[in-house]
Amino acid sequence: MPVEEFKNKLKEQGYKLTPQRRHIIDVMLNNKEHHLSIDEIYREVKNTCPEIGIATIYRTVQLFEDVGILSKQYFDDGCHRYEISDGERTHNHHHLICNSCGSVIEIQDEYFDALEQHIEKEKKFKITNHNVTFFGLCEKCINKSGDN
Structure with missing residues (x-):
């Protein structure tokens, strides 16, 4: 912008x-x-x-x-x-956070479209926004530590 x-x-x-x-x-x-x-x-x-x-x-x-x-x-x-x-997006709060180095990776909304539709239909709940954050290890830190 x-x-x-x-x-x-x-x-x-x-x-x-x-x-x-x-x-x-x-x-x-x-x-x-x-x-x-x-x-x-x-x-x-x-x-x-x-x-x-x-x-x-x-x-x-x-x-x-x-x-x-x-x-x-x-x-x-x-x-x-x-x-x-x-x-342009109503839901723009989707992130992957590395517990080791603190890097933040943004992920796109389309991953959650089907889940949102399912919740709205099954629970009769109109979602106006959501915030999703996953915590774990990024590829660099996995490779550095040898954890797979």
Whole structure:
């Protein structure tokens, strides 16, 4: 999602893209492959915007989550992590977490379509969202440890 789309999303909700918000968006775009904690976002933003405070980071990340720019994840590591939201998908929270190195691998929704349909039909339950996280060892760590 380009910065102009973020700007439009904010504008639609009555907000402006301030310089501080722009710095946070830039950090998130530069780290699209990572899931950053508030502290990691703060450290990265401080490199280009040294005057920013941690409270601004918290408020801005919450705002970005509220308007759909960021998605919050919890990987059982003691903190929430954030990633750029994918506006095209309604369920974008599927991850494989390596217990050894901490790497995060994203997996696609189509794995869960049949299960979701089954649950809705059998349990008469309308699913509006879901979050799936698997914990284990990535290929690199399996090869390194010799566990198969």
